Amino acid sequence: MDDVRDEILDLFDADETVLHLNPGAFGMVPRAVRTVQRRWAERIEQNPLRFFRLECQEELARVRLDVARFLDADADSIALVRNVSEATGIVLDAVGVGPGDEVVVSNHGYPTIAQAALVRGAEVVVANFGIDATDDEIAQAFREQVGERTKLVVVDQITSPTALVLPVAKVVQAVGDTPVFVDAAHSAGTLDLDIAALGAAFWATNLHKWCFTPRGTGALWVTADWRERARPAVTSWTSEKGFPASHDFPGTIDFTGMLAIAEGLEFWRAHGGLQIAERSRQLLSIGSELVHRRVAMALPDAMPDYDASWPARTAPTMRIIPLPDGAVSEPGDVSALYAALSGRGVECPPVAFEGMGLVRLGAGLHNDELDYDRYAEALVAELGRRFDDY
Ligand SMILES: Cc1ncc(COP(=O)(O)O)c(C=O)c1O
Incomplete structure (x- = not known):
């Protein structure tokens, strides 16, 4: 067995007898990151009331700024979310997807988005293109499905079943004024990002897939025009803070994963x-x-x-x-x-x-x-x- 491989697997406490060939599906969290997470858990238990009343909001705001910096995005544009599934609900509700509306997805799209549109009573329309389609063919496939009832176009920056990088900016251009949500679940940590340059209305990534952060850590980017309508999935007493701070605190939950994000990003940088x-x-x-x-x-x-x-x-x-x-x-x-x-x-x-x-x-x-x-x-x-x- 290869020593280097085993040494790296040891950083994760991953079973060395198993062949881990799909690390981005649910991510791999290094021991160092879990240690920081555990320390937060211990610190919170020492005085839960003080943590939640005096420290939590400030700590989460700091994490959110770290994430914005990591994604090379404006501090005002990035909200903390648990994952892209959560971001999807926020986006669909921001644009007001409901009965009579259409949401355009692609045949390479992650199924959660179509499900989220269907449960809101909307119809799902599919832009079909092949694995070898050109940029223009992909943009055209989306454009052809946009009609009067289209409320939102969803494009995956990296597709899940086929692992393709899609020409997001071209799709955004092709669909004109229709808001575009970029499902970028696999993008953070794997692509050189310029989120604003894509021209989309919404963009969401997971950090837990490729950035070594604890599971349940992601980010939602929203362009200025839509921020007021991008309300948190869970309404809490902090909701009046507005985007993005209103997304920090979905009531009392375990924040230790969020609080250990910086350690995961540091592991990514260090490696x-x-x-x-x-x-x-x-x-x-x-x-x-x-x-x-x-x-x-x-x-x-x-x-x-x-x-x-x-x-x-x-x-x-x-x-x-x-x-x-x-x-x-x-x-x-x-x-x-x-x-x-x-x-x-x-x-x-x-x-x-x-x-x-x-x-x-x-x-x-x-x-x-x-x-x-x-x-x-x-x-x-x-x-x-x-x-x-x-
Ligand atoms: C393209 C894409 N979108 C969304 C998701 C959903 O991610 P999560 O379950 O972390 O919300 C995944 C998960 O694999 C994905 O690959």
Whole structure:
């Protein structure tokens, strides 16, 4: 076993016998960050009343400013949220999505947004485009779905099932005056950000995916025109403070995760900042070819052709490769294959997208080339059980 890999996994107390190849799904929280979080818990318990009455608001305001600085955004534009799901509800309510309205999402979009629109009685309209679509084709796909009833357009900056970086600014331009919400769940810590330059009305990220912060930490950016209407998901006695301070305190909850954000961001910086993502990009370009080659050797008739530069607009820290035809064709195949791989200590779920079976490989600080070899071995073994001609 590789010493460097194990040393890094040890920083997270992650199980070294498990292959962690999807680190951005729910994030990985370093021990140092959890220690700071625990210290906050202990400090709060020493005198809860004093903490909540005298210290909490100031501490949270400080965290919010740290996050704004980290995202290179104006202090007035960034609110603390627990996650992108929470931000989604805030955004839909800010624009007043309700019965009779349409919300445009894409066929690569994360399903929560469509659900949030549906529960508010709106209709969901889908902009369809392929994995190889050009910037113009993607912008056009969104524009074609915008009509008189469109209340909001939602574009994922990095897509979840396909790990593509979408041309957000072009989509914003293409849809004219319709407000755009950018689901940037995977963006913080992986992309060089200029949020305001995108021209969108709303942008939300998770910090807990790629920034080593505790789970339940994210940020919502809102352009000046919409701030008054972007009210907190939970109304508390601080709601009258207005955006963004009104989002700091959704009543009495466990704030220790928020209070340890700075430590997570410091871990990110200390380990290379955006260079972590650049290293991941290079590793995934090698790893994806390696996995494909091994599966194609084992199942030559079932494996689609593949070019190692595919897909051209891949995200830096995640990358898709095709699975053999028929590998995940039945409902339930994705979960069954994931469960089988997880049973072998391999954490990297397959994905079904538009009838196509894919694997979304990820890469984090702790991964190396050998990990993709191990993954290929497990995948070939599991797929082999499913194909007669193996
Ligand atoms: C693109 C995208 N949007 C939203 C989410 C939701 O994130 P959370 O569950 O932290 O709210 C995810 C989670 O994986 C995602 O990938």
